[in-house]
Amino acid sequence: MSGANRFLQRRIEKIAVVGAGLSGAVIGRELAEAGHAVDIFDTRAHIAGNCHTERDRETGVMVHVYGPHIFHTDDCEVWDYLNRFQTFMPYKNRVKTTVKGQVYSLPINLHTINQFFGKAFRPDEARAFIAELADGSISNPATFEEQALRFVGRELYEAFLKGYTQKQWGCSPAELPSSILKRLPVRFNYDDNYFFHRYQGMPQHGYTDMVSRILDHANITIHLETRFRRGQQTDFDHVFYSGPLDGYFDYECGRLGYRTLDFERFTYDGDYQGCAVMNYADASVPYTRVTEHKHFSRWEDRTGSVCYREFSRACGADDIPYYPIRLVDDAEQLARYAARAVEELSVTFVGRLGTYRYLDMDVTVREALDTARRYLSARAGGDRMPAFLHPPIEPREFAREYADLPRSGMENLRVSR
Numbered sequence: 001m002s003g004a005n006r007f008l009q010r011r012i013e014k015i016a017v018v019g020a021g022l023s024g025a026v027i028g029r030e031l032a033e034a035g036h037a038v039d040i041f042d043t044r045a046h047i048a049g050n051c052h053t054e055r056d057r058e059t060g061v062m063v064h065v066y067g068p069h070i071f072h073t074d075d076c077e078v079w080d081y082l083n084r085f086q087t088f089m090p091y092k093n094r095v096k097t098t099v100k101g102q103v104y105s106l107p108i109n110l111h112t113i114n115q116f117f118g119k120a121f122r123p124d125e126a127r128a129f130i131a132e133l134a135d136g137s138i139s140n141p142a143t144f145e146e147q148a149l150r151f152v153g154r155e156l157y158e159a160f161l162k163g164y165t166q167k168q169w170g171c172s173p174a175e176l177p178s179s180i181l182k183r184l185p186v187r188f189n190y191d192d193n194y195f196f197h198r199y200q201g202m203p204q205h206g207y208t209d210m211v212s213r214i215l216d217h218a219n220i221t222i223h224l225e226t227r228f229r230r231g232q233q234t235d236f237d238h239v240f241y242s243g244p245l246d247g248y249f250d251y252e253c254g255r256l257g258y259r260t261l262d263f264e265r266f267t268y269d270g271d272y273q274g275c276a277v278m279n280y281a282d283a284s285v286p287y288t289r290v291t292e293h294k295h296f297s298r299w300e301d302r303t304g305s306v307c308y309r310e311f312s313r314a315c316g317a318d319d320i321p322y323y324p325i326r327l328v329d330d331a332e333q334l335a336r337y338a339a340r341a342v343e344e345l346s347v348t349f350v351g352r353l354g355t356y357r358y359l360d361m362d363v364t365v366r367e368a369l370d371t372a373r374r375y376l377s378a379r380a381g382g383d384r385m386p387a388f389l390h391p392p393i394e395p396r397e398f399a400r401e402y403a404d405l406p407r408s409g410m411e412n413l414r415v416s417r
């Protein structure tokens with residue numbers, strides 16, 4: 001008998017999991033399968049967190065309620081794990097963008113370049129043409145704007161990158177650091193598949209159905225519309241918290257910066273835009289994109305259609321936090337919260353909100369599996385489970401005096417304010 005099994009025979013633990021999103025569902029399932037009693041809390045009236053899908057009442061279309069979610073990964077174990085609970089239908093993410101009344105293919109590729117400049121370049125010709133346009137005088141770009149000009153020149157930057165980036169982050173690309181645009185955002189072929197990952201797909205019955213199957217275990221009890229508050233951890237052997245890190249401490253050190261989204265729903269009788277996601281790159285159009293949800297599940301063949309216009313803005317106290325901004329100015333505040341989290345006994349902070357990082361779904365599942373395994377091995381070995389397996393900031397930054405914080409754990413999103 002293994003050490004872990006010997007330990008489990010001795011004691012069933014009472015575990016609280018805060019959040020019924022992918023992080024909470026996977027951790028809860030793994031610990032339930034190991035024999036522990038798992039209580040899962042969520043403030044919302046539904047499971048699946050931000051991946052939640054539901055049928056639109058009017059059209060019957062499966063809607064991605066908190067914005068479009070496309071599953072993609074190179075992680076075979078994560079892919080196999082999720083396929084235990086759901087059949088994934090083939091789906092390739094092909095995004096279009098509207099610029100000054102014309103529709104182009106994204107990411108910027110040979111088709112985009114030829115269409116935009118009215119040319120019929122072959123790959124090498126396009127490469128040489130873009131090299132001519134690129135601003136070679138910028139050798140050490142500090143900002144997103146400088147990096148873009150250095151890569152693709154002013155025409156493509158202003159048409160495809162400037163307005164969209166400004167709308168998404170609420171500030172000029174001249175204020176954003178160059179690190180956001182790490183690579184040349186151009187392909188010199190006609191490949192318009194947004195992701196390079198080996199496995200891509202859409203859950204046949206939606207993400208919420210998939211998560212409900214993950215949660216379907218005799219040792220799991222779900223408490224919806226129930227907020228978990230700091231202090232309740234004394235009722236449990238351990239807590240896995242996937243809510244906002246600053247929220248756990250009642251925002252005592254202030255609020256970490258997030259962008260939030262507003263969705264404007266409208267319906268259409270037929271096919272509104274011919275694709276799932278249409279970006280709008282012009283700064284004069286207030287929304288960033290339109291999602292036509294029925295294109296995520298084409299096998300369902302619906303006649304009616306439901307679309308969401310998506311608007312991005314700063315996240316207020318009553319808004320849903322979507323994208324962590326990770327301003328350089330947030331570093332000290334984040335370090336304070338992280339330091340407090342480490343002092344919290346029997347709580348592990350997980351997921352996109354608990355660790356204040358943007359995480360794709362596959363990374364979320366990978367981290368959740370690793371977290372559950374680490375917990376089981378820590379218990380078997382009599383070790384303490386850490387507050388973070390994946391810290392929001394480099395550990396040395398919150399383990400030292402706050403006044404002297406280095407900033408390397410942040411993405412230095414904004415150059416100046």
Ligand SMILES: Cc1cc2nc3c(=O)[nH]c(=O)nc-3n(C[C@H](O)[C@H](O)[C@H](O)COP(=O)(O)OP(=O)(O)OC[C@H]3O[C@@H](n4cnc5c(N)ncnc54)[C@H](O)[C@@H]3O)c2cc1C
Binds near residue numbers: 023041322353360362
């Ligand atoms: C607009 C958008 C689009 C995205 N698109 C993609 C995509 O195409 N592909 C991809 O791979 N990933 C995508 N993602 C990322 C994906 O949403 C995340 O990977 C995933 O949601 C993370 O799951 P989670 O469980 O960590 O967090 P969440 O899904 O946010 O779940 C956390 C849950 O905790 C609950 N909660 C918080 N505090 C409390 C409390 N005190 N008590 C009880 N419950 C609480 C919340 O209600 C929430 O349901 C996208 C994200 C966004 C914002």
